[in-house]
Amino acid sequence: MGIETQVEVKPRKGGFRTMPFIIVNESFERVASYGLQFNMLMYLMTYYNMTAATGTCILGLWAALSNGLAIVGAIIADSYWGRFRAVAFGSISTLIGMIILWLTAMIPQLKSLSCSEIHHVCNGPTTLQRAVLFLSLGFMSIGAGFVRPCSIIFGADQLENKQNPENGRILDSYFNWYYASSGVSTILAVTLIVYIQDLYGWKIGFGVPVILMFLSVLMFQIGSPLYIKVKAKDTENLVVGLFQALVAAFRKRNTRLSLSDCDEYYRWPLESEVLTPSMDFRFLNRACMIEDAERDLNPDGSASNPWKLCSLEQVESLKALLRVLPMWSTGFMIFVDMNVFAFSLLQTKTMDRHIFPHLQVPAASFSVFMIIALTIWIAFYDRVLVPLLSKYTGQPRGLSPVTRMGIGLIASSLSIALSAITESIRRQRAIEEGHEDDPNALVNMSAMWFVPQYALLGVAEAAHAVGQIEFLYALLPKSMSSTASAMYTVGTAVSSLIGSILVSSVDCLTSTGGKTSWLSSNINQGHIDYFFWLLTVLNLLNLLYFLLICWFYEAGNNGSSNSAHVAEDKECDYRLLSES
The missing domain is CATH 1.20.1250.20 (MFS general substrate transporter like domains)
Known part of the structure; x- marks a missing residue:
């Protein structure tokens, strides 16, 4: 009963x-x-x-x-x-x-x-x-x-x-x-x-x-x-496991590595399919080497000290993470651009924001154009471009993830360059109209000139972010599937921090000697356009860095490899993307 x-x-x-x-x-x-x-x-x-x-x-x-x-x-x-x-x-x-x-x-x-x-x-x-x-x-x-x-x-x-x-x-x-x-x-x-x-x-x-x-x-x-309330899993956390591999490799840094694969490696669970460690980042192989079975292992075969002996799977997961870090870091600049776009609020606030004679768009609402562009690009790419491009490229997603990441970086660079040009015109017009000392004065210029740069930045985020998630998901082991979303989240956090440091540094350096800062609250006296040109240069340097990273990656690791893995679970990437 x-x-x-x-x-x-x-x-x-x-x-x-x-x-x-x-x-x-x-x-x-x-x-x-x-x-x-x-x-x-x-x-x-x-x-x-x-x-x-x-x-x-x-x-x-x-x-x-x-x-x-x-x-x-x-x-x-x-x-x-x-x-x-x-x-x-x-x-x-x-x-x-x-x-x-x-x-x-x-x-x-x-x-x-x-x-x-x-x-x-x-x-x-x-x-x-x-x-x-x-x-x-x-x-x-x-x-x-x-x-x-x-x-x-x-x-x-x-x-x-x-x-x-x-x-x-x-x-x-x-x-x-x-x-x-x-x-x-x-x-x-x-x-x-x-x-x-x-x-x-x-x-x-x-x-x-x-x-x-x-x-x-x-x-x-x-x-x-x-609600169904699923209890927390009493299992080892992946992040902790990666730290354990690093610590174990460091603690055994003086252990000699053989030139062959004749060493005995610790595998857990015992039925693991990974038999030998990969040859790159060989110094990490020390973390899973069994030096003394009686000392290193418990009677049930588990490690007696997981901070000194890690499983081969943990070591290979750490290696997989290290392999994708360079490509992951190329996405920082896009989010730096998005973070410093807060200055655009000050620009649009001084301009004519009317769409119709009796309809004025709030200055802070211009970000909606970025969201709309992002949504349109994803729908257009998925429903129109993918069927067309897949016939010519042989890629199930039309373009490879790396190619889409590159498109995102180019769109981001264009967006910031366009922002610099638009601000130069706005500032010059404000000075000509006698508003140099009044940052709140309305300039005779439509704020709709800022819509293209918001739209380009939306396309940049859509193209690069989805491509990056697919790239990470293809190269990381299946056990690290959620790590792709986690790395995206960490990337946005790091980018926000970089953006804050960059803004603070530029403000400090350009205001030395009593000069007006580029990022002055009076944007008619400051030079936000110079700051945007600086960002443009940094974006171009980041694009060159991206191309260099692409050159180092093998063609089979461009995000199109492991296609069965991607095809089977690719939807998880999209679902987790926005939650970061």
Whole structure:
């Protein structure tokens, strides 16, 4: 009877009935979080009297922390908490951060006075005011680190049923709807939330995301009795295993390596198909060499000290990771370009943003053109170009992943070069109209001139990011499939950090000797165009670096190898891509 009762209860957990709770949770969280980001630079400059460069640096560090913590959140969810607790904790943490940020807009003592309120005599924020601001950003970063890598997989847990022959189709439908809702949410954040902030001010503009995030937490908790809550796996974490291989190789650095493969290597599990280590990065082979079987192994065949003896599989996984690092690093510049695009907010704010006589686009909403271009490119490439190109290239995806990565880098370089040209024209026109000392004056120039550069950057991200994920997925072992998504996330974090350092360095170096910084808050006196030209040069150097890396890679390792692996599981890459 006990068994029969279990069989009756099981179907009541999970299933499509949980989807409204999970998708609403993710959608509201995305609208609330993204709605705060696009206009945040103006809030920092207005109420914390920060320069444009300082504000951009802080936003870059915020993005770096949020993306970096996504790796921590995924590890904790998989190894300790389980995904339900991770998403619940992350949602509540994000809500707390948003409430604190909203309080900075509501309570005058939590922010410094605007310069215009005290006759242009600007006082910087106090230590307490900075602490409260950074506390809010910290809570939101922690929340993003737990929600975004876990939410999508938690939803898949509710629908996965390997005994159902329609399991694949159901999961595919779920992922499509999930990302459709994510795309709509992002567009709403860029348009509706930004519009509310511009029209009604920060009190309401920050209050609306708080309400949405509260509803997100509430909906997720209401669905709790219906969820399938998969417990955390009590298995060794992949990241820990890679560190163990490094440490073991270092500790045994004085051990001699034979020129042949006659050494005895540790394999775990024992039925592993990997028999001998590869010959590249041979110094790492020491990590899996058995020197003394009685000392190194337990009676059951496992390693007595995993930090001194690692499995052959761990060593080969580490080697695979080292092989793809150079190509992975070529993608940093695209995300650096996207991070410093915050300066475009200051540019478009001084221009005519009317599409129609009575319809004006908020300055922070111009990012929607990048999102639209990204979406159009993915759909156009997948539905139109792939069938045409695959006939001529022999590639199942039309162009090889490396080729698409190269297209992304070229598009990114063109976008930044176009930004430099457009800003040169805007700045010259502002000076000719007598606005050199007034950064808020409206220049007689349409902001629609900025649409092409946003569109190019959207195409760059779409082409390079998807190509990079496929490249990593093809070259990494199947046991490291999720690492491709993790590396994408880490790449965005590193890029945000690089962008912040670059902005800070340029601001400091160009303002020496009392000179006006290129990145001055008065963009009519500064030279953002020079900064964009600097980025263009860095993008071109990065493109040369990319070509050099391509030359070193064998033709069979261009992302088209291991085609069976890619064809079998390629959809996982796309699904995990946006969550990073």
